[in-house]
Amino acid sequence: MTHIAIADQEPELHHPRTFIGKYIWSQDHKVIAIQYACTAIFVGLIALLLSVVMRLQLGFPDQFDFINPNMYLQFVTMHGMIMVIYLLTALLLGGFGNYLIPLMVGTRDMVFPYLNMLSYWFYFLSVLVLLASFFVPGGPTGAGWTLYPPQSILEGTPGSGMGIVLMLVSLAIFIIAFTMGGLNYVSTILQARTRGMTLMRMPLTIWGIFTATILGLFAFPALLVSAIMMLFDTLLGTSFFMPAIVSLGEATDYEGGSPILFQHLFWFFGHPEVYIVALPAFGMVSDVLSVHARKNIFGYRMMVWAIVFIGGLSFVVWAHHMYVSGMNPYFGFFFATTTLIIAVPTAIKVYNWVLTLWQGNIHLTVPMLFAIGFIFTFTHGGLSGLFLGNVVIDLPLSDTFFVVAHFHMVMGVSPIMVLFAAIYHWFPLVTGKQLNTRLGMIHFWGTFLGTYAIYLPMHYIGFLGVPRRYYALGDTSFIPDSAHALNANITIAAIIVALFQLIFIFNLFWTVKREPKSRINPWGAASLEWHTPDVPPRHGNWGKELPTVHRWAYDYSVPGVVEDFIPQHMADSEVVYEPGFDRTSSGREPT
Amino acid sequence: MYIAIVIVGLVAITLILHFASPWWLTPLASNWSSIDTTIEISFWITGVVFVAVNLFLAWCVWRYRHNKDRRSHYEPENKKLEIWLTALTTLGVIAMLTPGLIVWGQVVHVPDDAMEVEAIGQQWQWTFRFPGDDGVLGAANARFVSTDNRFGLDPSDVNGADDILIEHHRLHLPVDQPVKLVLRSNDVLHNFAVPQFRVKMDLVPGTQTYQWFTPTRLGSFDVLCEELCGLAHYTMKGQVQVETNQDFQNWLATYPTFAEVQSGNEVDLAAGETQYQACAGCHGADGRGNDALNTPNLTRLDRRYMARQLRHYREGIRGTEREDTPGQTMVSIAQSTDVDSEADLLAYIASLDPVDVEGTLQGDTSNGQRLYGACAACHGTLAEGKELLSAPALAGQSDLYLKRQLEHFSMGWRGKHPQDQFGTQMRLMTSTIHSPERLRDLLAYIATL
Amino acid sequence: MTELNSRPKGYWQHMIVDWSADKEAFKVNWGKVMMWVFLVSDTFIFSLFLIGYMNVRISASEAWPLTSEVFALVVGGEHIPLLLIAIMTFILITSSGTMAMAVNTAYQGNKTATFWLMVATAVLGASFVGMQAFEWTKLIVEEGVRPWGNPMGAAQFGSTFFMITGFHGLHVTGGVIYLTIVATKVKLGHYDKKGYQIVEITGLYWHFVDLVWVFIFAFFYLW
Amino acid sequence: MSADTQGQQHPLGLYFKVWGLLFVLSAMSYMVDYLQFQGLLRWSLILIFMFLKAGLILSVFMHFAWEPITLRIALLTPTLAIPVFIAFMAIEGSYTLNSRLMFLAG
Numbered sequence A: 001m002t003h004i005a006i007a008d009q010e011p012e013l014h015h016p017r018t019f020i021g022k023y024i025w026s027q028d029h030k031v032i033a034i035q036y037a038c039t040a041i042f043v044g045l046i047a048l049l050l051s052v053v054m055r056l057q058l059g060f061p062d063q064f065d066f067i068n069p070n071m072y073l074q075f076v077t078m079h080g081m082i083m084v085i086y087l088l089t090a091l092l093l094g095g096f097g098n099y100l101i102p103l104m105v106g107t108r109d110m111v112f113p114y115l116n117m118l119s120y121w122f123y124f125l126s127v128l129v130l131l132a133s134f135f136v137p138g139g140p141t142g143a144g145w146t147l148y149p150p151q152s153i154l155e156g157t158p159g160s161g162m163g164i165v166l167m168l169v170s171l172a173i174f175i176i177a178f179t180m181g182g183l184n185y186v187s188t189i190l191q192a193r194t195r196g197m198t199l200m201r202m203p204l205t206i207w208g209i210f211t212a213t214i215l216g217l218f219a220f221p222a223l224l225v226s227a228i229m230m231l232f233d234t235l236l237g238t239s240f241f242m243p244a245i246v247s248l249g250e251a252t253d254y255e256g257g258s259p260i261l262f263q264h265l266f267w268f269f270g271h272p273e274v275y276i277v278a279l280p281a282f283g284m285v286s287d288v289l290s291v292h293a294r295k296n297i298f299g300y301r302m303m304v305w306a307i308v309f310i311g312g313l314s315f316v317v318w319a320h321h322m323y324v325s326g327m328n329p330y331f332g333f334f335f336a337t338t339t340l341i342i343a344v345p346t347a348i349k350v351y352n353w354v355l356t357l358w359q360g361n362i363h364l365t366v367p368m369l370f371a372i373g374f375i376f377t378f379t380h381g382g383l384s385g386l387f388l389g390n391v392v393i394d395l396p397l398s399d400t401f402f403v404v405a406h407f408h409m410v411m412g413v414s415p416i417m418v419l420f421a422a423i424y425h426w427f428p429l430v431t432g433k434q435l436n437t438r439l440g441m442i443h444f445w446g447t448f449l450g451t452y453a454i455y456l457p458m459h460y461i462g463f464l465g466v467p468r469r470y471y472a473l474g475d476t477s478f479i480p481d482s483a484h485a486l487n488a489n490i491t492i493a494a495i496i497v498a499l500f501q502l503i504f505i506f507n508l509f510w511t512v513k514r515e516p517k518s519r520i521n522p523w524g525a526a527s528l529e530w531h532t533p534d535v536p537p538r539h540g541n542w543g544k545e546l547p548t549v550h551r552w553a554y555d556y557s558v559p560g561v562v563e564d565f566i567p568q569h570m571a572d573s574e575v576v577y578e579p580g581f582d583r584t585s586s587g588r589e590p591t
Numbered sequence B: 001m002y003i004a005i006v007i008v009g010l011v012a013i014t015l016i017l018h019f020a021s022p023w024w025l026t027p028l029a030s031n032w033s034s035i036d037t038t039i040e041i042s043f044w045i046t047g048v049v050f051v052a053v054n055l056f057l058a059w060c061v062w063r064y065r066h067n068k069d070r071r072s073h074y075e076p077e078n079k080k081l082e083i084w085l086t087a088l089t090t091l092g093v094i095a096m097l098t099p100g101l102i103v104w105g106q107v108v109h110v111p112d113d114a115m116e117v118e119a120i121g122q123q124w125q126w127t128f129r130f131p132g133d134d135g136v137l138g139a140a141n142a143r144f145v146s147t148d149n150r151f152g153l154d155p156s157d158v159n160g161a162d163d164i165l166i167e168h169h170r171l172h173l174p175v176d177q178p179v180k181l182v183l184r185s186n187d188v189l190h191n192f193a194v195p196q197f198r199v200k201m202d203l204v205p206g207t208q209t210y211q212w213f214t215p216t217r218l219g220s221f222d223v224l225c226e227e228l229c230g231l232a233h234y235t236m237k238g239q240v241q242v243e244t245n246q247d248f249q250n251w252l253a254t255y256p257t258f259a260e261v262q263s264g265n266e267v268d269l270a271a272g273e274t275q276y277q278a279c280a281g282c283h284g285a286d287g288r289g290n291d292a293l294n295t296p297n298l299t300r301l302d303r304r305y306m307a308r309q310l311r312h313y314r315e316g317i318r319g320t321e322r323e324d325t326p327g328q329t330m331v332s333i334a335q336s337t338d339v340d341s342e343a344d345l346l347a348y349i350a351s352l353d354p355v356d357v358e359g360t361l362q363g364d365t366s367n368g369q370r371l372y373g374a375c376a377a378c379h380g381t382l383a384e385g386k387e388l389l390s391a392p393a394l395a396g397q398s399d400l401y402l403k404r405q406l407e408h409f410s411m412g413w414r415g416k417h418p419q420d421q422f423g424t425q426m427r428l429m430t431s432t433i434h435s436p437e438r439l440r441d442l443l444a445y446i447a448t449l
Numbered sequence C: 001m002t003e004l005n006s007r008p009k010g011y012w013q014h015m016i017v018d019w020s021a022d023k024e025a026f027k028v029n030w031g032k033v034m035m036w037v038f039l040v041s042d043t044f045i046f047s048l049f050l051i052g053y054m055n056v057r058i059s060a061s062e063a064w065p066l067t068s069e070v071f072a073l074v075v076g077g078e079h080i081p082l083l084l085i086a087i088m089t090f091i092l093i094t095s096s097g098t099m100a101m102a103v104n105t106a107y108q109g110n111k112t113a114t115f116w117l118m119v120a121t122a123v124l125g126a127s128f129v130g131m132q133a134f135e136w137t138k139l140i141v142e143e144g145v146r147p148w149g150n151p152m153g154a155a156q157f158g159s160t161f162f163m164i165t166g167f168h169g170l171h172v173t174g175g176v177i178y179l180t181i182v183a184t185k186v187k188l189g190h191y192d193k194k195g196y197q198i199v200e201i202t203g204l205y206w207h208f209v210d211l212v213w214v215f216i217f218a219f220f221y222l223w
Numbered sequence D: 001m002s003a004d005t006q007g008q009q010h011p012l013g014l015y016f017k018v019w020g021l022l023f024v025l026s027a028m029s030y031m032v033d034y035l036q037f038q039g040l041l042r043w044s045l046i047l048i049f050m051f052l053k054a055g056l057i058l059s060v061f062m063h064f065a066w067e068p069i070t071l072r073i074a075l076l077t078p079t080l081a082i083p084v085f086i087a088f089m090a091i092e093g094s095y096t097l098n099s100r101l102m103f104l105a106g
């Protein structure tokens, strides 16, 4: 038997007939993607609601009797965990990864559709377990999304009984789900591309998703291992992370464990995790910028290498979260250096995004606005990361609201902006309809200005020294009263931003119900996913014949060519040139 | 179009906020001015990059906005430009990192003449220990913790005997003397942070951590716990009082050594009984208290709690409010009791048979139970009180007395004094009760315990 | 297809050709790639377990129990250290051998031989799990080792032991089930059309389980 | 190389040789314990035998040696993160132990 590449194999597709086969137990990557996206957005909205309740307490301490210190910590924890894992990771990889990978690399589906389906249902299960923890005695865990032991499993922290157990179980299930999906993404990208689709012709979206998935496959094990060990500690009474402890006046049987070990394991996962949510966003925003500026992405190869380099480096910077954790202080030298080195490839990406706009022909569509907003917020957040990465500066700033401001700017705003850009951008492909532009504009301005109004001042609250995870600040000698007023304003901004999201949700429903069909490929994008025979693409994506790719995904405004973009699958011979144009001088993709 | 203007506007606002607002690091009070310098350097480098990148962004958006008659320039890459930018960025990174690493070298290296002090964290209070005459801190471990050995010192370690135990959340330090602060936790992770000193380090149970600094300014500074350590994390505060060496020595001399604490004093119950006659008028001969006279049930209170309260009355920490009549009464009584024989008195009270006072308030006990969840961590699920946590028993206590105290806390009549650590915590906790109805529910539930 | 490229010479050229190819990066079956990536991910899991073990063992201030005594068997009045573990090691290696041969026969199209070799592998695997169960029982009942403590020394000894060998045992059990399913399907001829890569993929997993045991044996029992 | 066209096929003799070698190596690592070697000798022998065994299983039984170099490099590169983590955790472990012995009465 000869080995035949997938792209050259006969298609074998079993079209499901029943409703259930088509929409519930579907093995079609597009349906699975939508299932992932809906579930993720649903839990994301819960997390958003929690953040508003938290903000109410911070902005107007003691005005509301529906929140108390226990609930505050539980809300912080669930807010953080849901946002990072169950919203961003799931939506970026499970949602967009699933939808775009087969379409962008030109295959009919993931290589192992059945596993892909299981992946979604495991994710769904993990969400159910997570939500169940709101209803068990003691409520969900309130140990912070970092779940540091010993406190996370000791009395005195909310949800230290059932809450933390369900949290850990839910994470374990999520990891299984992610692994099943991730193996599919990686294998599909590596082994199932269509004819002519070389790695260096893949859109940056795929590069971002690909690298993030690999990070996930090698970083989630650390979370799994620490979750299992912590489950043992809490259920069996082992002492992996538990030294001798007198908990709330009662001696415990724990002996000899090391809490720092957990922190190392957690951040060995945790730092790659933040890039798991950043890299797909980096990729998608590159594509959005390029399409809407009608210009090729600047420095494509540098962009690819930057993604790969960031991914690799992210495994050797984890302890920058632990500068003040009591680890061996000499580690600080190593980790400060590696951390700041990451700024270089990231800076290259920022420069190249801006340089993509430079000399472009910029359409300020809604996705483009979100993408430009992203550049701004990400630069701001990334630069504040450099403060934290420089170990001595972390000393005054760690565990204050400066950190909160940093990671919201860089993770709570920037990838979210990209997600919105992506939704506005790819909606016409998924549904055949373009999201209402006027509502989109309102949504953008509210979100962009609103979030900056939340997080810019928050950095200064951090400089003042206000600690994070504080239910109330109480009296201190060093915090001026104006800080409280600032907090109140931040809360108001947060509520306004949250309300603006309703416009977005409304827009989704409105568009699906009321808007007319849009043009096919309304933005004039060159990458493969827009050129399926049917829009929205049908099961199997490509009809009888897979497309053959002849160029990279960024042939916009090629000199001498009549159209302002050349689809990836258009052969050189089919390209129509302006009369009298000397073809040999025309631009070429970098190879 | 607008977006370009808005971005320029946002850059401007950011700069204005930075330079014109009063919000910046609190004034330094230690030797770590080099940290502030590093921040300053980073600020200027990142600030320039921020302004440059975003202004260029805005300019591009404005200059290259859509125009039907123009085409984008086709330029896949520009090696030279990219290399230049990479090199510049690398330079920027080096410029920030170098001072950072140099200063970190100082942070890691403790000077030889540093005075060693230990800070001990526990949910949710601070205590401190000085090494005593031998200059060596005795070994300690959470295993040894008990009501008699609250610091968990190893009784068999001779170095520990002369260690001076500061059972108080207020640490005094001499000015201009380098301090090596050794950190130890008996339960969970905590963090010892003093914003004005620019120091911060976690306390990790099962190991010992450290940090060092030299206080350079006289005054009192807040210690915050900045590692989430459970429910009352936000109430876990302490203070550092920086004073002249003389004042410091005087202060230190008032605290006992470990050996002294261990040996304890002989008490004279009979003498205590005689003394108690003065109290019996209001608190009753059996010590059960009297709601008509607004007095609490003493039989349920532990000795350390009562000693602390007497001291508070005496030192103007509790009962200072004019309208707090019972408090004012206690102030004068506490001032007239003899401090030296107080131990006898308290021992006598502790020997009284515990009595439970019936509850009088009606309320929704199931709601009260929910509210009590937060109190249970310190006062115990049965409201039995936990001496190790300095939390008095609530069960069996007069509910009218409890009500009055909780009201005092929330009005700021009690617990406002910075020296009153637990009062401060109670003030923060009572602020979550919110309404008289909920207060009644809570007390009605406590009465059922 | 890539027959356009003449055979690459040397590693470097091979790398360049593969990475710049279209369709696929590796000229192997996608299922195998997927299994390999999964195994690397699993390598991380086991490595992290072992690193966790290393860290708690290094930082334990109590003595670590002497494994060669704890895991000794008494045979004919003679104390033989690690006897059972040695037998288990040999069993697992034997099963790896039968598995390797199963892969070989599968590609030759010898279904019967493949079936029986895979069954043999599964049986050996099952007996490994059985011995592990015996070892656990002995440790719990006779030596008094519990996940939360043991009479011989540091409590983490039992914790890491049960966790790591347990997780490995689960892998073996999973492998036995996987082998059984694939063996049956081989016998029923389900792969006649698709080809017999599946046997090799199953084999990869099985050998990996053996590989992990090599590390556990060295670090947990011998160290 | 047969990898392209056929599934992996290699002479049975090789398998038997490796099989035998694995038995021998296992026996030898067992002897390290049986003969009660201690200290550096013990650790280095354990590691040597371990890596030899692991290498044989990986390269022959798992056919890693015959996989395309691209695949081999792609699979091995990520595992570089593991030694880094090992190094840091070993240092961290000794640091913790040190502080326990010095200050924490065990």
Ligand code: HEA
Residues within 6 Å of the ligand: A146, A274, A275, A277, A278, A320, A321, A322, A339, A340, A342, A343, A344, A346, A347, A350, A378, A379, A381, A382, A383, A385, A386, A388, A389, A390, A394, A397, A398, A399, A403, A406, A407, A410, A411, A415, B045, B046, B049, B053, B089, B092, B093
């Ligand atoms: C998407 C997520 C994301 C991203 C991309 C980043 C990016 C970075 N992060 Fe952030 N970080 C988080 C998410 C993220 N972070 C989260 C969630 C936490 C908190 C977790 C918790 O404790 O709960 C955190 C916490 C955190 C800490 C720990 C703080 C503490 O707890 O004390 C540190 C410390 O080093 C840090 C550093 C950095 C750095 C240096 C980068 C860099 O990668 C940034 C690089 C980008 C730039 C630098 C901007 C672009 C560059 C230019 C425009 C040119 C630059 C010019 C020069 C260098 C001169 N982050």
Ligand code: HEA
Residues within 6 Å of the ligand: A041, A044, A045, A047, A048, A051, A052, A054, A055, A058, A076, A077, A079, A080, A081, A083, A084, A087, A088, A143, A144, A145, A146, A404, A408, A411, A412, A413, A416, A419, A420, A447, A451, A454, A467, A468, A469, A470, A471, A494, A497, A498, A501
């Ligand atoms: C992606 C991550 C993410 C996001 C989006 C957010 C969004 C928000 N976060 Fe949060 N947050 C975290 C991650 C995130 N957060 C983490 C990890 C922590 C740390 C937890 C811990 O300490 O343990 C934290 C903690 C945290 C705190 C600190 C609490 C404390 O330490 O005491 C605060 C306080 O103000 C806060 C506020 C907010 C607000 C007001 C919003 C938002 O309201 C901002 C504005 C909202 C949007 C811009 C839209 C978002 C829309 C959706 C989420 C739904 C639909 C999405 C799509 C369709 C794409 N968050």
Ligand code: CUA
Residues within 6 Å of the ligand: B121, B123, B124, B189, B190, B191, B225, B226, B227, B228, B229, B230, B233, B234, B236
């Ligand atoms: Cu102690 Cu927070």
Ligand SMILES: [Cu+2]
Residues within 6 Å of the ligand: A270, A271, A274, A318, A320, A321
């Ligand atoms: Cu990080």
